[in-house]
Amino acid sequence: MSPETPPDSTPSVTPSPAPGWQLTTDLDGFLTRSEAYLRSEPALHTVLLTVTDTLRVRGLQAYGEGAPLFGTYTDASGAVLGAFVRTPPHRVSLSPIAPLGPEVVDALARQLADVSPDLPGVGADHATAESFAHAWEKHTGATATLDTRQRLYRLGELTPPEPVPAGRARVAGEADRELLVRWCREFGEAVGESTSMNAGDWADTRIAYGGVTLWEAPDGTPLAMAGATRRVAGQVRVAPVYTPADLRGRGYGGAATVAVTRAALDAGAAEVLLFTDLANPTSNGLYQRIGYRPVGDFAQYDFAR
Known part of the structure; x- marks a missing residue:
């Protein structure tokens, strides 16, 4: 035993974070947490990458007067597995989160319904957009209508x-x-x-x-x-x-x-x-x-x- 270590000491253990969504208005903090995740598949995350780049270069009111809202979904190890960006008064843009399970999509819809009840819509890969639209209807009583179907090309x-x-x-x-x-x-x-x-x-x-x-x-x-x-x-x-x-x-x-x-x-x-x-x-x-x-x-x- 090291003489600097008291006999009754025990190693400190940092608890793993609880999995879930973390929402913020801090662009720099959001990018610090999510950038590696977003850059891991830049094609699928192209909208989130370009929107946050514009906000970084042009300022937080580049898309409107309202304060942008950002979010990341992390698992129990702290790894980022999902993200979103919302620039009022526009739709929320989501990364592909449907594969994480309906409970993850539902949790985001529930949280956004509390802080952004005026959300006008969602844009995402087809499965995620459809899943979120159904969850939004459940939590807000709103009606979700498919506006546009798009195809991403490389x-x-x-x-x-x-x-x-x-x-x-x-x-x-x-x-x-x-x-x-x-x-x-x-x-x-x-x-x-x-x-x-x-x-x-x-x-x-x-x-x-x-x-x-x-x-x-x-x-x-x-x-x-x-x-x-x-x-x-x-x-x-x-x-x-x-x-x-x-x-x-x-x-x-x-x-x-x-x-x-x-x-x-x-x-x-x-x-x-x-x-x-x-x-x-x-x-x-x-x-x-x-x-x-x-x-x-x-x-x-x-x-x-």
């Missing part, structure tokens, strides 16, 4: 479609701000919802890091745009892709998508991702021809009382 081998339309790609700059604001709003109307942040803020954010590529005619007239998120955890997500209604069907959106994808690869992205609306067979077919391959299906539900 780039395989980039294959530009032929023929390439006349024109060229260029990165949008300050002189394009008014156009980007207008197209951002038109895109929101076209897909049936507003974008996740104010159109002006969105344009300023994207211009600041070169996050929008335009396809323009030989005379310099912009014809389509394709956006891209910042690179985080090695991945870039293409979003949004927009062509004005009177210019569709001519390959401009596809050309812009190829250009922004190639730029992401040239800048060092290990993965390039994008979401499509499963109700739009044209875009799903186009992106597969370009070289994108399905990763999994996602869903967005709306809640109403």
Whole structure:
């Protein structure tokens, strides 16, 4: 026995944390706990990674005036197995937690019902979104309605479609701000919802890091745009892709998508991702021809009382 150790001492044992959800408004604390988990499968966690990156860079009110809420689910060993991000007034975004069991999803719905009873909806992989929607109905009496079914794609081998339309790609700059604001709003109307942040803020954010590529005619007239998120955890997500209604069907959106994808690869992205609306067979077919391959299906539900 060491002379420094009293005869009656016993080794201290740190108790294992109880499994469950921990909610916080502290972005840095959330990232400290969850970053390794989120980066372990960046494709499946792409929304949480890009949203928290925007909050880190642009500030906590990047998506609205309300305070963002974050959460992690840990098991008895303290390992993070699930996470969520909610930026009011928008839907909560969940990592794939349905495989953890209905009790984990139910516990989150119960806790969020206490602190965010005005939650407008949920977005997640299809199984998780559906499970959470049912749990939310049970705990709040709200009605959950499926809004959008999406498919997440990951780039395989980039294959530009032929023929390439006349024109060229260029990165949008300050002189394009008014156009980007207008197209951002038109895109929101076209897909049936507003974008996740104010159109002006969105344009300023994207211009600041070169996050929008335009396809323009030989005379310099912009014809389509394709956006891209910042690179985080090695991945870039293409979003949004927009062509004005009177210019569709001519390959401009596809050309812009190829250009922004190639730029992401040239800048060092290990993965390039994008979401499509499963109700739009044209875009799903186009992106597969370009070289994108399905990763999994996602869903967005709306809640109403």
